[in-house]
Amino acid sequence: MFTQENIEKVMSKIEILRDVLNLEAKSIEIAASKLKSAEVELMEEVFNKLILSGGDIVFCGVGKSGLIGAKLASTFTSLGLRSFLLHPTEALHGDLGRVRESDVIVFLSKSGTTEEILKILPFLKVKKENRIGLLGAVDSPIGKECAVVFDCSVEKEACINNQAPTTSSTVSLAMGDALAVLFEHIVNLSKEGFAENHPGGFLGKSLRMKVQDLMSHKKDCAVVDSKATLKDVILEMTQRPLGACAVIDNNKFVGLIVEGDIRRCLSTGDGNLQVSVTNILNAKPSTVSRATLAFDALGLMENRERPLNVVPVVEGSEFYGLIRLHDLLKAGLSRKS
Known part of the structure; x- marks a missing residue:
């Protein structure tokens, strides 16, 4: 008391x-x-x-x-x-x-x-x-x-x-x-000059670290062509569980399928494993390049009503890999810092 x-x-x-x-x-x-x-x-x-x-x-x-x-x-x-x-x-x-x-x-x-x-x-x-x-x-x-x-x-x-x-x-x-x-x-x-001596700090990471430093490369990503079915996508994503599958035809990026797309497809009455990927892919997803600052990629993924968990890394029409929100946060980046 x-x-x-x-x-x-x-x-x-x-x-x-x-x-x-x-x-x-x-x-x-x-x-x-x-x-x-x-x-x-x-x-x-x-x-x-x-x-x-x-x-x-x-x-x-x-x-x-x-x-x-x-x-x-x-x-x-x-x-x-x-x-x-x-x-x-x-x-x-x-x-x-x-x-x-x-x-x-x-x-x-x-x-x-x-x-x-x-x-x-x-x-x-x-x-x-x-x-x-x-x-x-x-x-x-x-x-x-x-x-x-x-x-x-x-x-x-x-x-x-x-x-x-x-x-x-x-x-x-x-x-x-x-x-x-x-x-x-x-x-x-400058901030950039200061960051040169602080590569491990928040400022150094936000000004120097790029998407290519954190991305999962194409060989480690789930990839199918436009002739594939939903079943093919699920199998690919099971083997390479990064939360998304790129659709590529003749080395040209066609679109992206994420886990949410699969859930929405299966939840409909006519959803089945043989449906074509062309019916469920997002042909115009948000993308970043390898040279995009990781901090800017984080902003792209977080500053929206529904945050993106994964974004394709695309330059021109060529697919290079995926960058995940998890990878950015794990690296210590934060828009609130």
């Missing part, structure tokens, strides 16, 4: 969550208000030089900052710019060999005095003009070694002891994401 005391306890815990979210949201707003046009212009120059040089963008941080750096490296990589996380301790033990002079390095540090980062600075091939800081202290030893510093300082951490990186790591993450979107604008990244 809920008592007034229990309700008050639940509400107080809800307020804890709200306070954390509000604090972090407010901190991001403050960081946004501190942005200066000069910093953004310098960052644009850095990105343009990086694009021309073919260098990588390297993120460097320790602890939670390192984890944020790993996420940002993954984001930039997905946008087509090679990126990786450089752990400063590992850098001193060989990983500096991964960094080239043409690269850009982004340091993440709340204090701006991270000892592990300071230790690698004398050995970095990357010049100051290609060093970026996402720092909680702009005027700091690390900040002074960077050409561009984005102020990621926060008034306090959301942690009750003001210790665990919470607000500060969120602001660094948001600032890094903002830089990633700036890069997208600079290179004018």
Whole structure:
């Protein structure tokens, strides 16, 4: 039973969550208000030089900052710019060999005095003009070694002891994401370009996967000629159960028979197994080509009063196979995504 005391306890815990979210949201707003046009212009120059040089963008941080750096490296990589996380301790033990002079390095540090980062600075091939800081202290030893510093300082951490990186790591993450979107604008990244690096994701599938990637080919489909009977069709569809049978004469596609056509024929009083396929086939079914995007084929099949379960793949008058709704959904495509 809920008592007034229990309700008050639940509400107080809800307020804890709200306070954390509000604090972090407010901190991001403050960081946004501190942005200066000069910093953004310098960052644009850095990105343009990086694009021309073919260098990588390297993120460097320790602890939670390192984890944020790993996420940002993954984001930039997905946008087509090679990126990786450089752990400063590992850098001193060989990983500096991964960094080239043409690269850009982004340091993440709340204090701006991270000892592990300071230790690698004398050995970095990357010049100051290609060093970026996402720092909680702009005027700091690390900040002074960077050409561009984005102020990621926060008034306090959301942690009750003001210790665990919470607000500060969120602001660094948001600032890094903002830089990633700036890069997208600079290179004018299209959906198709993004999809090239996401072939397994929904966007990649919707923009790259074609009917030919998912269709059942002609040799695996039920096929008869126009002299066949309903019995012939049923036998063919039993051997190749894809839900439809193509009717072909002299390599020319004549029409399609689906399971619903068979049921309707047998349900009539004069329905019998010897009826000619010409009496039951659909001579003008909806069709797609092999090059049709799978996503568009899905739309053709779903966006109607009665969805189509199977569609013939036809080019000109030649039949190439069948594409099923089941195959499209199994591949992870959805018009609702």
